[in-house]
Amino acid sequence: MSSLSTVQLNELDAIFFSILKKNLSNDAFGWLESKAESIRTEDKSLQLNQAFSQLPNHAGKNLSAVSEEELTKLKERAPGFSTEGWSIDRLGRVWLLMQVSPADKDGYLKKINGLFTASEMNEQVALYSALPFYSYPEEWIGIAENGIRSNIGTVLEAIMYHNPFAAEYLSENSFNQLVLKAFFTEKDVTKITGLYSRINKALQDTLSDYIAERTAAHRTVEPNIYKLIELKNTEI
Secondary structure: OOOOOHHHHHHHHHHHHHHHHHHOOHHHHHHHHHHHHHHHHOOOOHHHHHHHHHHHHHHOOOEOOOOHHHHHHHHHHOOOOOOOOOEHHHHHHHHHHOOOOOOOHHHHHHHHHHHHHHOOHHHHHHHHHOHHHOOOHHHHHHHHHHHHOOOOHHHHHHHHEOOOHHHHHOOHHHHHHHHHHHHHOOOOHHHEOOOHHHOOHHHHHHHHHHHHHHHHOOOOOOOHHHHHHHOOHHHO
């Protein structure tokens, strides 16, 4: 099902629930709880689609207040994951996605894929942020690869930053494309989960060519790129 165990997912669900309760008004939290219950039990996707779209109207878009203890608990249960910098509507949407029952695989995939198909930018951010928590992880590799080709900065960051899915499931070529896209779009590569564990000779060669091109054009080079190239084979 998911790369995370049922115990891990249940614990993560409880942490998200606690953070949301702390950040939302009583009315907003009551609305969210009611929608979550409907999502857990519905066969179709009406409640999911409505709640996913309407959530910012109830939750707002402020940054979520998450304690250091909560961040630590999240990282312990989902290594490499963090909600650092997340808005409360993003966190709420990811939690709603965790409520979709995976019992019927075809139905589950149809519901989540339907959201990807119809999503606007902020919804896409939440959908890609939830990649580590989806059931049937192999089914989302193509979705992640499509996301890497996006020109929307926040979508790229949702896949790259503190998201363990890419390092765990993407092929060497796809992961290399993610790292290259991060350099090309001037993202903070230090936030890419599993970066150093996935460094490979092909990526190092491509990065070396990239440096040569930038240097020849008298353009600056991100300092972190040298660290990746200098890693010895025994460290890769």
